[in-house]
Structures are given as structure tokens and as C-alpha cells.
Amino acid sequence: MQPAMDQDFGEYARLHQHRLRRAAFLVCGDANLADDLVQQALIKLARHWPRVRSQNPDAYVRRILYHEAVSSWRRNRREQLTMIGQVPDVSTSAAQSRIAGEIDMQSALGRLSPQQRAVIVLRYFEDRTEADTASILGVSVGTVKTQAARALSKLRASIVATAHDNPPSPTISSEPR
Amino acid sequence: MKSDTNDLETPDVDIRALLDHASSTLPDRDVAAHAWARAYADSTRLRRLIGGAAAASIVGLGATAVWFGVVRRADDLQASPVVSVSSNSSGTPTTPTPASGTDYDMLPRPSAMDTLAPYGLRSTFSGTVNLAASAISFEQVGGFQPGELIEAAFVDATGNEIGVVTSHRRTMWLDTLNAQETSDSNGNRAFSLSIASISADGTMLAIDQPGGVLLVDATQSGVTRPWRMIVIDDPHIEAAAFVGPTTILAGSDTATYRIELADAPGDTDRITSFEPVWDPGPVLVRDSGDPQRPLTIQRWNPTSGSYDPPSQPELPVRSLFGVAATAADRSSVAVLVAAPEQMERAAGAYQAILLVRADGTYRLLGDDGRPTANPANDNRSKGGITPLGFTADGQLLIYAGGSWDPVLDRAQDWPCLVAWNPTTGQLTRVATLQGRALQLVVRAA
Numbered sequence: 195m196q197p198a199m200d201q202d203f204g205e206y207a208r209l210h211q212h213r214l215r216r217a218a219f220l221v222c223g224d225a226n227l228a229d230d231l232v233q234q235a236l237i238k239l240a241r242h243w244p245r246v247r248s249q250n251p252d253a254y255v256r257r258i259l260y261h262e263a264v265s266s267w268r269r270n271r272r273e274q275l276t277m278i279g280q281v282p283d284v285s286t287s288a289a290q291s292r293i294a295g296e297i298d299m300q301s302a303l304g305r306l307s308p309q310q311r312a313v314i315v316l317r318y319f320e321d322r323t324e325a326d327t328a329s330i331l332g333v334s335v336g337t338v339k340t341q342a343a344r345a346l347s348k349l350r351a352s353i354v355a356t357a358h359d360n361p362p363s364p365t366i367s368s369e370p371r
Numbered sequence: 372m373k374s375d376t377n378d379l380e381t382p383d384v385d386i387r388a389l390l391d392h393a394s395s396t397l398p399d400r401d402v403a404a405h406a407w408a409r410a411y412a413d414s415t416r417l418r419r420l421i422g423g424a425a426a427a428s429i430v431g432l433g434a435t436a437v438w439f440g441v442v443r444r445a446d447d448l449q450a451s452p453v454v455s456v457s458s459n460s461s462g463t464p465t466t467p468t469p470a471s472g473t474d475y476d477m478l479p480r481p482s483a484m485d486t487l488a489p490y491g492l493r494s495t496f497s498g499t500v501n502l503a504a505s506a507i508s509f510e511q512v513g514g515f516q517p518g519e520l521i522e523a524a525f526v527d528a529t530g531n532e533i534g535v536v537t538s539h540r541r542t543m544w545l546d547t548l549n550a551q552e553t554s555d556s557n558g559n560r561a562f563s564l565s566i567a568s569i570s571a572d573g574t575m576l577a578i579d580q581p582g583g584v585l586l587v588d589a590t591q592s593g594v595t596r597p598w599r600m601i602v603i604d605d606p607h608i609e610a611a612a613f614v615g616p617t618t619i620l621a622g623s624d625t626a627t628y629r630i631e632l633a634d635a636p637g638d639t640d641r642i643t644s645f646e647p648v649w650d651p652g653p654v655l656v657r658d659s660g661d662p663q664r665p666l667t668i669q670r671w672n673p674t675s676g677s678y679d680p681p682s683q684p685e686l687p688v689r690s691l692f693g694v695a696a697t698a699a700d701r702s703s704v705a706v707l708v709a710a711p712e713q714m715e716r717a718a719g720a721y722q723a724i725l726l727v728r729a730d731g732t733y734r735l736l737g738d739d740g741r742p743t744a745n746p747a748n749d750n751r752s753k754g755g756i757t758p759l760g761f762t763a764d765g766q767l768l769i770y771a772g773g774s775w776d777p778v779l780d781r782a783q784d785w786p787c788l789v790a791w792n793p794t795t796g797q798l799t800r801v802a803t804l805q806g807r808a809l810q811l812v813v814r815a816a
Binding site: 200203204207208211212215216217219220225228229232233236237239240299300303314315318319321332333334336337340346349 | 386387389390391392393394395397399400401402403404405406407503504506507508510511527532544546807
């Protein structure tokens with residue numbers, strides 16, 4: 195018989211799942227895939243909950259989530275690249291994400307490598323430190339710095355290109371908080 | 372004020388606001404209850420699987436053995452291996468004591484690796500090593516130093532980040548390399564490094580890439596991109612190995628390419644192709660899939676520019692697990708195999724390293740990291756022991772991993788580098804590895 199859901203796990207998962215789904219969506223660019231990724235991460239967390247609950251479930255679930263998000267993108271990248279080429283810039287989610295200066299952040303993120311997206315999301319959506327980001331992604335702090343710098347440079351180029359058609363030109367703030 | 376991560380100037384658009392807005396349209400959904408139910412269902416299936424036959428457990432472990440070594444696919448796992456063991460070796464085996472009539476050495480289970488004596492000789496690796504954590508940025512240090520040679524190379528499990536360990540005892544990420552993932556024509560992922568990726572003189576590193584081979588040249592000191600792409604009209608290159616000072620074999624599932632490197636800058640590399648072989652390198656060890664037929668060994672012949680005809684030494688095993696390492700003088704070949712039946716019965720080992728000498732005699736090193744270990748993490752996956760190459764004093768350098776979960780932990784329990792003396796049978800611990808899992812290759816002595 196299936197055991198009832200652990201109350202602590204339920205509270206933890208319900209409290210954090212929406213933030214995790216949004217982060218996953220930013221990394222993978224697909225709402226359904228984001229839900230799948232978060233669910234997979236929570237499944238693994240549930241299995242290890244007795245061991246993890248007293249430690250650091252935040253770091254634990256994020257390591258699973260980001261690893262899966264990056265891996266998933268790697269597995270599906272051909273299909274995604276094909277889709278980008280066939281249907282440029284017309285998705286509902288992309289259209290919904292436009293804000294000041296017609297900046298399409300999801301489209302701009304799509305031009306980054308999966309690891310760069312993960313770094314950007316961890317640093318600037320989740321407000322994780324460089325050390326935390328490095329630990330979650332399993333890379334060095336130097337890699338985080340390098341990937342973040344390159345990603346921001348690419349984002350800036352994407353946004354400047356968009357802004358040429360939609361002045362005034364925006365720039366990117368990445369000041370640490 | 373500049374940020375800590377980039378040189379962008381004072382902003383008028385906040386990246387946090389952009390990210391926040393881009394994800395704000397995601398509707399609420401509760402996935403927690405379903406996750407719990409799935410976790411329970413999966414654990415039930417897992418318990419049923421563990422309750423099955425030991426052989427099934429071994430096959431299941433095979434799928435997880437992809438990372439810290441050179442076992443590329445699990446599809447070479449054959450049914451139980453063969454016949455009697457009648458080694459002519461005379462070394463003293465380590466624990467456990469082999470069965471009567473057999474003679475082989477045993478690598479201790481993962482948790483007992485610290486019982487091995489230190490290697491005691493100078494090595495690229497010694498003490499406790501954490502490659503990922505200690506690696507510095509290649510770009511930031513300005514590239515290779517004059518005279519610096521590549522002693523080892525590794526690939527990060529999270530992507531195609533490639534690093535090197537050099538003769539100047541520097542560990543560096545080649546962070547400007549931008550290597551791409553490779554696969555065969557069916558989409559099966561392959562590793563970026565082959566067992567002979569590093570040239571024997573340590574000056575070059577060959578990395579298989581879609582559409583060619585990326586060649587890192589350590590003699591180009593002081594530059595941050597000392598590499599070039601050797602273009603091959605084949606999108607599925609998935610192996611690249613040195614078989615001579617300036618000869619590389621690159622392989623896909625449709626062809627093998629022999630690359631003769633240009634003698635001087637401006638000259639053209641000469642590329643010819645021949646029939647495909649799996650994981651081309653200085654030596655090929657193959658099983659036929661037929662338990663009645665022996666393993667075959669083929670050595671690359673630099674004079675003829677092709678492989679010699681296969682030899683069939685009388686060996687106690689028929690089933691191959693992994694690709695082969697060979698001594699620089701080609702006198703000995705080491706390969707990961709399914710343990711001979713007698714070893715499996717007597718010692719519980721399901722995998723072993725088989726070392727075959729030029730005269731056809733052999734010696735076996737069984738793995739005591741059995742899949743039925745208690746505690747459960749005191750085991751090794753298929754490929755958890757991997758021959759890396761021979762040391763200058765003729766010992767076989769072996770990566771000996773432990774249990775690991777590539778998603779949850781990314782770091783193995785009790786991984787080590789060990790040296791196995793195939794003459795005496797002695798095992799020594801070269802280094803203890805720490806940190807996340809990496810694919811590692813070393814320069815042949």
C-alpha cells in the first residue's frame with residue numbers, strides 16, 4: 195500500500211514548487227517540460243526525504259533540477275533548434291514575455307548554452323551566490339564567472355539587436371544584490 | 372560600478388525583472404502529490420528489481436557505468452563468460468583468497484581501498500586529488516608554459532568542459548575550447564576522450580568532435596586557444612586516438628579515418644579512410660558475441676599503416692566490457708572483461724581486468740566491488756574499474772571508482788587511482804580522488 199505523503203515533504207514541495215517550476219521554465223524554455231523536470235526532481239527528493247529533510251533540501255533539489263534541465267536540453271536540442279528555425283519568435287509564451295523595449299527574454303535565453311542559462315537563472319532569478327551556483331551546478335566558481343560574463347554579453351547583444359527595431363536601447367543590469 | 376561577473380555598465384533594464392517577467396505567466400500547478408506517488412511506485416519497482424537474479428543486477432548496473440571510464444555502451448554485455456582459469460602467474464593475490472586451481476589478484480571493495488599501500492613512486496597524481504575543484508582557468512593563466520606537457524585529460528560530467536593536468540603540475544580547464552557533444556548515427560552519446568587521446572610525447576591532445584578532431588597543441592605556449600580543428604566530412608566522429616607520434620585514428624560508425632598530421636604549418640593533413648572499427652586505437656580487443664570463440668587482439672602497425680591480423684591467445688574469458696589500454700611498447704594489453712566463471716563463483720567478482728602479454732600469457736585482476744555488496748554503496752558499476760594505461764615502470768594504472776548516483780551525488784564513494792604490478796600482483800594506491808565524477812585519461816608511459 196502506498197504510504198501517505200509525508201507532511202513535511204508536502205509542505206516543503208508545495209511551498210517551493212512554483213519557484214522551481216519558474217526556474218526550470220527559464221532554463222528549458224518549455225512550460226510542460228519544466229513541469230516534468232520539477233516533478234522528476236521532487237520524485238527524487240521524496241525518495242531521499244528521510245535523509246535529506248534535516249540537511250539542505252533546497253540545495254539537494256536544485257542540484258537534481260538543474261542537472262536534469264541541462265541534460266534534458268542536451269537531449270532535445272536538435273528538435274528545439276529546428277523549432278526555432280521554423281517558427282521564429284511567434285510562440286505564445288515568447289509573446290507574453292515581452293516587456294519594455296519589446297525585449298523577449300525567453301528568446302534571448304534560448305540563444306545561450308544550457309549551462310549559461312542555468313548560471314543566469316541561478317544568479318539573477320534565484321539570487322544565488324557564485325559559490326552556491328557553482329555548488330549546485332557542480333562546476334568551479336571560475337566557470338560560473340566565465341559563463342555568467344559570456345551569457346550576459348550574449349544577452350546584451352540580443353537585447354541591443356531587438357532594441358534597434360524598438361528604441362530606446364536598453365542595457366542589462368546584473369548588479370549583485 | 373561594475374558587477375562581479377561582467378563588464379556591463381550601469382543599467383536601465385534590470386535582468387532580474389526580465390527573468391521575473393519572463394516566467395510570471397506560468398500558471399500554478401500542484402505537482403507535489405503526484406511526485407510522492409511516483410516516488411513510492413518507483414521504489415516498489417526498484418525493490419522488485421533488486422529481488423531478482425544477480426545477473427540482472429549486473430546488467431542493470433551496466434547502464435550507470437558510463438562516466439568515469441571508457442566503457443562507451445552497455446550493449447556489449449554478453450551472457451556469462453567462460454571456462455576454467457589456469458593462469459601461469461605466480462603473484463600473491465590480495466583478499467579474498469582465490470579458489471583452488473585459480474590464480475588471480477583481487478582489487479579490494481571500494482570501502483577497503485585505504486588498506487592498499489601507497490604507490491611510492493613519483494606520479495602525476497599523488498595524495499588526495501580533486502581535479503574539478505583544483506582546476507584553474509586556462510584563459511586566465513595565459514595558456515601553456517614553454518615545455519609544459521599534457522599528462523592527463525578529463526571531461527566534466529555536466530557538459531563538455533575539458534581539462535588537463537600537465538607536467539608542471541597544473542590542472543586547468545580549457546575554458547575557451549567550446550567542445551561539442553558527439554554521438555553515433557543513432558544518437559547514442561559518446562565520450563569526448565579516447566584512451567589514447569594524448570600523444571605519447573605529451574605535446575598534443577586529440578578530442579573527437581562532430582565533423583572532425585580538435586587538436587590541442589601544448590607546444591603553442593602563451594596563447595589561450597592553442598588548438599585547431601581537423602575537418603572530416605563525417606558528423607558522427609566519436610573516437611580519436613594517437614597510434615603514432617603524428618598519426619591519429621578517428622572513428623565513426625561508418626568509417627575509420629587515418630590522419631597523418633601535417634609536418635609544418637601551412638601543410639595539409641592527409642586523411643584516408645577505411646572500414647569502421649569500434650573505438651580505434653593502438654590496440655583492438657574484440658569479442659565475437661559467441662562464447663565458444665576466443666577474444667581477438669589486433670595491434671596497429673605503424674609501418675604498414677593498418678592493423679595487423681587478429682591474434683587469438685588462449686584466454687579464460689570471452690566477454691568484453693571495455694576498450695583496451697596498451698603499453699607504449701605494445702608488449703602488454705589490458706582490458707576490462709566479464710569475470711571468468713570460476714572467479715565469479717569463488718570470489719563473487721563479476722568484472723575483472725585482463726592483462727595479456729605479447730607472448731599470449733595473461734593475468735587477471737578481479738573486482739571485489741560486487742553488486743550484492745552490503746552496504747549497497749560498497750560496490751562498483753560495470754566499468755567502475757578501468758585500465759588507464761601503463762606507468763613508466765610497467766605497472767598498470769587503474770581507475771577504481773565506487774558507487775555513485777550521477778544525479779544526486781555526482782561524486783563517487785571511495786574513488787582511487789591504483790597501480791597494479793602484473794609481475795608480482797601487488798596493488799598500491801596512487802591517489803585518492805575527491806569531488807565530482809569525471810572521465811579521465813592519462814598519457815601512456
